Amino acid sequence: MSEVNNNDLSCGHDCSSCGIDCPSRSNSNQAANNFMLDPNKYSHINKVIAVMSGKGGVGKSMVTALLAAECAKSGLRTAVMDADITGPSIPKVLGVKEKAMGGREGIFPAVSKLGIEVMSMNLLLDSDTAPVVWRGPIIAGMVSQFWQDVEWGDIDVMFIDMPPGTGDVPLTVFQSLPIDGIIAVTEPQDLTNMIVAKAVKMAELMNIKIIALIENMSGFKCPSCGEVHEIFGKSKLEETASANNINAACRVPIDPKIAELADKGDLESLELEALKPALEAINNL
Numbered sequence: 678m679s680e681v682n683n684n685d686l687s688c689g690h691d692c693s694s695c696g697i698d699c700p701s702r703s704n705s706n707q708a709a710n711n712f713m714l715d716p717n718k719y720s721h722i723n724k725v726i727a728v729m730s731g732k733g734g735v736g737k738s739m740v741t742a743l744l745a746a747e748c749a750k751s752g753l754r755t756a757v758m759d760a761d762i763t764g765p766s767i768p769k770v771l772g773v774k775e776k777a778m779g780g781r782e783g784i785f786p787a788v789s790k791l792g793i794e795v796m797s798m799n800l801l802l803d804s805d806t807a808p809v810v811w812r813g814p815i816i817a818g819m820v821s822q823f824w825q826d827v828e829w830g831d832i833d834v835m836f837i838d839m840p841p842g843t844g845d846v847p848l849t850v851f852q853s854l855p856i857d858g859i860i861a862v863t864e865p866q867d868l869t870n871m872i873v874a875k876a877v878k879m880a881e882l883m884n885i886k887i888i889a890l891i892e893n894m895s896g897f898k899c900p901s902c903g904e905v906h907e908i909f910g911k912s913k914l915e916e917t918a919s920a921n922n923i924n925a926a927c928r929v930p931i932d933p934k935i936a937e938l939a940d941k942g943d944l945e946s947l948e949l950e951a952l953k954p955a956l957e958a959i960n961n962l
Contacts, residue, residue, distance in 0.1 A: 712852040714821055717783045720829035722756070724962055725855055726836050726888075729880075730862045731872035733841035736893040737862045738766045739939060740929065740952075741838040744860070745771075746945040747956055749791040753833040756786065758823050759797035760850060761840040762816045763809045768797050772942030776800050783828040791945045796827050813845035820846055824854055834959060843879045851883040857962050858888035860955055861923070865895055865912045877921045888962065889925035889955035890918045897931040905930075925958040927951050 716722060728741040741757060749755040759767040768774070771789045777800040778785045786794040798819065799805050809816075829835070837854070840846050850856065859880050863873040880887055892914040896905045908931060918926040929935075929951050938944050 713855065714825055714853045716824055717826060717828050719782060720827070720832070722829060722832045722835050724834045724857045724959065726834060726959060727839055727847075727850060727856050727859045727885075728836055728862060729839040729847060729859055729876050730841060730869075731843065731874070731876035732869060733764075735862050735864050735869060735873075736929075737761075737841070738838050739770060739935065739944070740860070740862050740891050740893060741836050742767060742770045742939075742944045743929075743947065743949055743952060744955065744959075745793050745836050746791060746947070747949070747952055748834050748959070749789075749793050749945070751956075754831055755792070756794040756829055756832045756835040757796075758820075758827075758835060758837045759795070759799075760820045760823070760837050760846055762798045762811070762819050762846070764840065765797040765799040767795055767838055768799050769805070769942060770939040770944045771795060772945070773797075773800070774942075777827075780828065783826045786827055786829060789945060793945070794829060794832065796823050817845040817849040820849055821853055843875055847876075847879065851880070851885060856885050858886050858959070860889045860891060861887055861921075862891050862893055863914075863917065864893050865907065865910045865914070867910070867913075870913055870917050873917070874921065877923075887921060887923050888958040889927065890914065890921070890923045891927045891929060891952070891955060892917075893929045894931050895928035925954040927953070927955050 728737050730737055745755050745757050757767050759765045771793060773787045773789050773795050775787050777787055786796045787800050788794055798809055837850060861873055861877055863869055877887055892912060894909055895912055896907050898905050914926050914928060938947050
């Protein structure tokens, strides 16, 4: 009978909580690394930030575009990968109208007025209103192609606008791309915070750090009386951030100007001081 290693008797097969250097850990790390995809050979990307939530309708695309605009204004070479394949909106809010062009070695991203490089499914379709009726694995495969087949060039920070939920695309992104951090987007509702917590826990399972929490639609300041009205309920930003060990927290208020500029494709022109904690968290990575 072969000798039994005493360490095997207490092994829970969770390498993230174990400090023993054993064959199981080596095999686990090797398997995880096998999922990672190399970018296009003409892409050199320093930081990759995923913007996600556990549900739709919280404004992830708007937050992604605003963060990218602020980074570009600070002099960083910035890119946005629109991973919401069936509901792409990044080109619209950033005013990108030209289609992506193909080259010998890959696809060239479109570029916004501020110089933000953008790749989105809408840049590959004949019409912006054409639906993408695909099953999950095909959609996830397209996201992988955005990483491997697009010639991003030299990028300081790339934002990935994630689709809602914790399904195929988030799993593909977290397992296949070198994500440096996640920014979670929420709004002041108990239901939303419960579902956002699911996204946070998914990130923990994938051993990726949540670097900032952004509460969108966080109150409306009346232009007449100056009073702040909590239309979607009382803010729970601090307690949600504390419960999930997130240091940077931001509030983005309800502002008709934001919606107006997004509809015009001119979101880059907006100055928004509220995102400063999230931007500092990105710079500190």
